[in-house]
Amino acid sequence: MITEKKYIRPQTIDEAIHVAHDHHHSFRYIAGGTDVMVNKFQGTDETNCLIDISGLDELKEISVEGNALKIGSLVRLDDLKKNEIIQKNFPALIEAAHSVASPMLRKTATIGGNLLCENRCSFFNQSDWWRESVGYCLKCEGDVCIATGGTKACFSKFVSDTAPVLISVNALLETIDRDGTKIFSLENIYTGDGIAPRNLPGTSIIRHIILPLHQPCRTIFKKLRPREAVDFTSLTTAVTVNESGKIKIVLGGVDPKPVVIEGILNGSSEEYIKMAMKKSRVVDNDFYSRSYRREMIRVFLEQSFEELKK
Ligand SMILES: Cc1cc2nc3c(=O)[nH]c(=O)nc-3n(C[C@H](O)[C@H](O)[C@H](O)COP(=O)(O)OP(=O)(O)OC[C@H]3O[C@@H](n4cnc5c(N)ncnc54)[C@H](O)[C@@H]3O)c2cc1C
Numbered sequence: 001m002i003t004e005k006k007y008i009r010p011q012t013i014d015e016a017i018h019v020a021h022d023h024h025h026s027f028r029y030i031a032g033g034t035d036v037m038v039n040k041f042q043g044t045d046e047t048n049c050l051i052d053i054s055g056l057d058e059l060k061e062i063s064v065e066g067n068a069l070k071i072g073s074l075v076r077l078d079d080l081k082k083n084e085i086i087q088k089n090f091p092a093l094i095e096a097a098h099s100v101a102s103p104m105l106r107k108t109a110t111i112g113g114n115l116l117c118e119n120r121c122s123f124f125n126q127s128d129w130w131r132e133s134v135g136y137c138l139k140c141e142g143d144v145c146i147a148t149g150g151t152k153a154c155f156s157k158f159v160s161d162t163a164p165v166l167i168s169v170n171a172l173l174e175t176i177d178r179d180g181t182k183i184f185s186l187e188n189i190y191t192g193d194g195i196a197p198r199n200l201p202g203t204s205i206i207r208h209i210i211l212p213l214h215q216p217c218r219t220i221f222k223k224l225r226p227r228e229a230v231d232f233t234s235l236t237t238a239v240t241v242n243e244s245g246k247i248k249i250v251l252g253g254v255d256p257k258p259v260v261i262e263g264i265l266n267g268s269s270e271e272y273i274k275m276a277m278k279k280s281r282v283v284d285n286d287f288y289s290r291s292y293r294r295e296m297i298r299v300f301l302e303q304s305f306e307e308l309k310k
């Protein structure tokens with residue numbers, strides 16, 4: 001049976017949501033398309049309908065409302081650095097966005113798409129031919145996780161590079177769906193299940209990412225990857241400290257969801273480093289070995305705490 005493939009380009013948010021509900025059984029929103037299209041060509045996304053939201057201009061603005069900065073979900077990663085409020089208040093977000101992929105991809109890729117890009121694993125992000133030859137895995141209808149040999153859980157890596165910085169400064173997400181607008185803590189949309197890594201309803205559109213202004217803090221961002229350009233993360237760290245010494249450590253690339261540790265910095269950071277290493281469910285599904293990535297958590301966090309003292 002040949003299934004009809006559809007591409008729809010709605011003119012308004014309401015129309016996009018309406019079309020999404022009509023195709024709720026098999027559709028995907030597409031913004032910059034830099035994640036979705038690769039997954040389609042590799043056969044790891046088999047949805048039949050693409051709903052292109054890239055023309056929805058109201059999602060492309062950055063504005064201040066009261067004590068909050070609202071970044072439209074379709075703002076391109078490359079454009080974040082042009083905004084003076086982000087430059088002044090959240091320079092680590094610019095650094096994180098600049099670490100994603102390559103210059104050309106960042107001119108297309110959006111921040112909303114970055115927060116929802118698919119988890120990755122070296123045994124899954126392969127051609128269908130490759131995956132078939134190893135007998136598939138839990139994330140693609142096989143019955144065993146090739147990385148761990150287990151049969152119960154998938155540990156595909158959470159790879160968004162902007163999310164750790166955003167979570168470390170307590171970002172919120174404003175979404176819109178048929179039942180209206182909702183606000184979520186960004187941290188809470190990630191499930192920790194490598195097969196279904198997010199719990200946002202599929203038909204919801206991210207409208208804004210909301211950041212608190214007038215709460216001075218400093219963030220140190222770091223990313224481990226084989227090559228400075230193009231490669232996805234093997235470990236991303238963001239450490240934020242505010243004026244009263246409250247710290248929030250967020251790790252990406254070492255667990256199916258962002259690993260978050262919070263506390264008060266009064267003296268040694270060793271306790272927090274140990275907690276971060278213990279909480280990360282790192283498995284051998286990356287270019288670098290599990291043990292190297294675990295050890296690099298310590299190295300990056302020690303360096304971050306040193307830099308925060310300066
Ligand atoms: C070679 C290469 C290297 C890459 N390297 C990195 C990297 O280093 N770090 C990294 O984080 N990513 C990387 N990526 C992945 C990707 O480019 C980025 O994550 C990018 O930010 C995704 O944004 P997009 O707009 O292209 O998303 P899309 O591909 O358009 O969408 C991604 C997901 O988000 C959903 N979505 C998008 N916008 C919305 C919205 N407003 N509301 C609801 N759902 C939405 C889509 O339905 C889809 O599920 C890389 C990709 C490639 C091809």
Ligand code: SF4
Pocket residue numbers: 120121122123124137138139140144145146147148153154155156194285
């Ligand atoms: S972690 Fe295991 S189940 Fe998940 S994608 Fe990788 S091999 Fe497949």
